[in-house]
Amino acid sequence: MASNHCLILLNLMDFKPINRKVLRFEEVWTTIPASIVVVKNSWEKKVSGDPSQAINQKLKRILRNLYYWSKAKFKSLNLSKVEPKSEVLRLQELETADGLILDQLQWELKIKLEELNSVMTRLDTWWKQRSKVKWIVEGDSNSKFFQAYASGRRNGNFIHKIRERVPFA
Template identity: 65%
Template sequence: MKSFITCNNLHEVACVGPKYTWCNNKRGVDRILEKLERCLVNATAFNSSHRLLVKHLTRLASDHCPILFKLLNFIPPNKKVLKFEEVWSSIPASIVVVYKSWNKNTKGDPSQALNDKLKRTLRDLHFWSKAKFKAMNLHKEELKSKVLRL
């Protein structure tokens, strides 16, 4: 079975509900719980922009849990990813942006505070850079269009 799954590039969809899908309906030490049923999809479905969900429903009249597969609403593409630009570290004015952004109060546990500070600092650097280099980017675009015309 593992070979079949690997060769066909199948992936298991995450599930919600009881961990085990089968029970031998006995009590105490004789009780056996297993996850027999799984929902497998190919890579195209797994990587699609739709959210896939499998629910293990409550076992009622059978020794197996009914399984509900849902194809949920379209997930819009992620927001633009901000990345640190190495050129920022070569500009002395960026230190002031980092200092101001980093020293703002942040609530939550230390790991959450660190994450919030990093996000805020990166966002502030991005907007600072955008404003600072706007004229340079306009000039760059003009030069690109001239090169294309030539």
């Protein structure tokens, strides 16, 4: 009766969470020249409003377009290493069987090795960003342990549900 405080009634039972996916910049995008075209096309589209809102809308559009572009591009990121890897192995087997390798096959082997290294570097960057682990060394990158650590960290940060706290009697 003598308090100047008002009670607040908060009902969370009808709360429907908004399923908004958080879009984050992927460092892997910078390694692919086609991403520059996506950024340029997104930036050049007209936006209405004051300059600060226009920049904000353009940046949101760029991030969204990069996200959907990369979703299509990197759908099979893990699978993209299979073909160059098998081709490198085939060329190396030819070299060991004959003892010599033709100049043309040697150039082909170098190209396939560069392609494989490029894909592996992208995969490594992709996993590093997901794990936020700073202690990776060259020999430890992209191992099953590291991928399990990154996945475990993501699963550990996930909120499954909010538990109702029961007051003491």
